[in-house]
Amino acid sequence: MHNYVTARKVRASMGTLGVLGLELVQMDTAPTTAYLQIYTEKRCRANCLFCAQAQGSQADITHIARGMYVPVDLDEVVKRLCMAFEKGYLLRACIQTELYDEWWEDTLYLIKSIRKVSDIPISLSVFPLSDKHYRELKIVGVNEVVIPLDACTPPLFDKIKGKSAGGPYSWEKHIDGIRRAAVFFEKVGTHLIIGLGETDEEAVWIIDLLKKINANPALFSYTYVNGTQLEIPERNETISIKHYRTVQLARYLITEGIANFSDMRFVDGVLCDFGASKEAILEIIEDGCAFQTTGCSECNRPMANETFCRIFNFPRRPDNKEIIGIKKELACIQP
Ligand code: SF4
Structure with missing residues (x-):
């Protein structure tokens, strides 16, 4: 039975509330997408070890990575979302x-509430669903579906969100869910969390595979949330940012059709050749686009994984000073 009490609220990121005029938030860059989460006080039945909402987590459930998603009145958010889209403040x-038990009813309720008043493009990030569910989502007005793999390899997936983690998910079903979603939606995406212990080679391998099945990978940097179950992998900060930048650059080359996994060379999992000329690589680095937030169109996720000292995904084109910083971060692996 649908719980209309829970369906009357929605969680929204602080940046989103700032753009909607529901909170006074000082922002370096405003989000171009409204980031919403279905409202429930229940923990998720899955158990992704990095996630604040997971059944075994002790974390505050309002957190997604660095973002805080606070419960607010659903009708008010929908009304303001409509105005913000009309004015061009929000694009998605x-x-x-x-x-959780009522997730489908609550999700449909929110989507239909938005669609009643606005044509704003809607992305839904969800676990793999049946074809019937995909069809219904398409009918009610979802434009893009994102099925987060999060981990780059089957063993990492199993450890972090699969059977070994006490969760219901499997790599095979996620890949199958991504493939089937592509039958119903023009654009299908996934999320990859970089920094969970994968190598450059493993991250680039999955990005290449996703390209082949027409799925768009959005890159996230692993961010520890207090109270979650995943121990922070031992990592040297320089290697970690170097790994992130390498994967960003390789992703750009693959998604733009400039090079693919088989063109690139790796030594002990570390990328040592991007499979493109030095001039082309330098031009791409200086352009800066490769280091901007990736994912659905108009998704800039400002400060989702970042601090002011360490930007992984730039929510806008990096400036000259930032490009110099990126070059330094990549210095030891430039061809
Ligand atoms: S890429 Fe951005 S807009 Fe798309 S599902 Fe992920 S966070 Fe949402």
């Missing part, structure tokens, strides 16, 4: 789901 609405 992104809805994150969670696995």
Whole structure:
């Protein structure tokens, strides 16, 4: 039975509330997408070890990575979302789901509430669904579906969100869910969390595979949330940022059709040749686009994984000073 009490609220990121005029938030760069999460006080039935909402987590459930998603009145958010889209302040609405008894009814309720008043493009981030569910989502007005793999390899997936983590998910079903979603939606995406222990080679391998099945990978940097179950991998900060930048650059080359996995060379999992000329690589680095937030169109996720001292995904084109910093971060692996 649908719980209309829970369906009357929605969680929204602080940046989103700032753009909607529901909170006074000082922002370096405002989000171009409204980041929303289905409202429930229940923990998720899945158990992704990095996630604040997971059944075994002790974390505050309002957190997604660095972002705080606070419960607010759903009708008020929808009304303001419509105005913000009309004025061009927001270009997309992104809805994150969670696995609990009423998730489907609550998700449909939110999507339909938005669609009643606005044509804003909607992305839904969700676990793999049946074809029937995909069809219904398409009918109610979802434009893009994102099925987060999060981990780059089958063993990492199993450890972090699969059977070994006590969760219901499997790599095979996620890949299958991504492939099937592509039958219903023009654009299908996934999220990859970089920094969970994968190598450059493993990250680039999955990006290449996703390209082949027409799925768009959005890169996230692993961010520890207090109270979650995943121990922070031992990592040297320089290697970590170097790894992130390498994967960003390789992703750009692959998604733009400039090079693919088989063109690149790796030594002990570390990328040592991007499979493109030095001039081309330098031009791409200086352009800066490769280091901007990736994912659905108009998704800039400002400060989702970042601090002012360490930007992984630039929510806008990096400036000259930032390009110099990126070059330094990549210095030891430039061809
Ligand atoms: S890429 Fe951005 S808009 Fe798309 S699902 Fe992920 S967070 Fe939402």
